[in-house]
Amino acid sequence: MLRRRRRRLLAGGVALLLLALLPLPIGDVYTLNLLILTLLYVGLSQAWNILGGYCGQISLGHALYFGAGAYVSTLLYLHLGLPPSLGLFAGGLVAAVLALAVGWPCFRLSGHYYAIATIVVAVIFYLLALNADFLGGASGVYIPFKGDSWVALQFRTSKLPFVYLALAYAALVWLLAWIMEGTRAGFYWRAVKDDPIAARSLAVRVLPSKLVAAGLSGFATGVGGAIYAQYVGYIDPDSVLAMPLSILIALPAVLGGVGTLWGPLLGAALLIPLSELSRSYLGGSGHGVDLMLYGGLIMLVALWRPEGLLGLFARRGGAGTHAGTA
């Protein structure tokens, strides 16, 4: 067990090193943009995975925590001058508090009831944000550029700093998942996921376990939202709070393999470039082919590899030990 955990950490370190070298030969701005978005979603989906995968609570409202992080860090910067390198922690904290506030009543619901409740809460905040003047309403908020800086997390001359920022984010969320896998809470999560009633009978405190997962997941998602806001320089309810974003955050983990360390990485590496490329080559004129491809891929993977694409790499007979059986 311990040796396996150490091997995984080592593998994570190797992956980090390789990914750090990856952007160096790339000069093309479009490809770098793709890399940044993919790395960002590796982190976001791993954050979702903590609650949805390890703990088994399928949230379809993570856009709320993403948007909270984006708006909080942006507004603190614009109104109080707090640099986003600190503001992202504030954004993460607000997102974590929101995740706890959503989780406390909703965790009493199981299965589909919970999933629908998370959608509804996120949509309420989306609709309120559309009508909230202090958030810029439907027209959104621009973040003014004041020169390249690691303090303000703004870079215009090169995309490389954002690659490393996104990589650091993805790596830290991965590390968080790795740490939690070995803690008591991590074991509780898997018990809660597999059979909440049996877990309770074994003195697992179900609600607190779920709340810990929600808080960590919300925090990490919020930080991702703040980084995204700095990268794009403009946020509005449609880009940081809308329902399709909730699905996009969950999908890499689902396609790659839920409740695993490598699932979100594998899923994002496949899904994000595919969806970006098909959108720019096929979706520009609104033909809908990009959506057909995207939806078709989801159906295909869900039916063909229900345990996620990671199952392809698992040793024979060992598959599914970590994909879980729900």
Place this chain on the structure above:
Amino acid sequence: MSLAAVVQMLLSGLLMGLIYALVAAGLSLIFGLMDVVNFAHGELLMLAMYATFFLWRGTGIEPLLLVPVVAILLFGVGMVIYRTLIARALGVRANRGMVQIFITFGLAIFLQGAAQFAFGGDFRSIGHSLLANRTVAFAGVYLPLPQAAAGVVCLLAFAALLLIARTEFGRALEATREDREAVALLGIDRDRIFALGWGLGAASVGVAGAMLAGFYYTSPDVGANFALIAYVTVALGGFGSLAGALLAGVLIGEVEAVTAQLFDPSLKQVGVLGVYLLVLLVRPRGLFGTL
């Protein structure tokens, strides 16, 4: 606010609520039968609306007469979706709950893209028909005829669903809902019942969509809002309960109309969703749910 304005508000809430109720009934039927939430439910509504629009434009037949045609069409679509996707999703070995959620999400995205591809992004509406743009005025209250007809047809569809529940097939549905394993021993083909359940659920949306097309713009993404309200209606009424769907649908129509009137039309959904959350806190299984 004058009395006429209050009656007007409640009336429009009731008529919209009946549509919501019928859309939700289809969702509730499928969920009650096999524990699957159809996240592509709004897209079935969209398909029904397009079918009505193009049948009307192609043949010039009165949209009201097209309702049974669209219902039968959607019945077929529902059966096909069950046979090609859902039956397989029910049979997977790992992550069954998650596969069910994401398979219907994938279908929803696919159907939206397909509609965009086939019909373009334009808003379509049925311009002239027996009822289009006509209203009846009574004591200062205006009753738009397409909405009124939609309300009546939705009530008839509910009556039909309740009648079906009393037939041999309806009893087989109920038995399958109660205990999937036991019915197999009684010689009931579960797979066939599930397929017919999907057909019936989709046909309900078909009727709602055919009526909705008479007074609402049709576009590839028209389903999203109606689907969200349908999930809320079903959760509010209690999953699997027909009477619950009807009452919750009307309640939601009224809450929406009152919120739009008292606050701001752009906030009408916030009122609906807020009421849902409130009920959830007090009674997690919904008004009529038997958890």
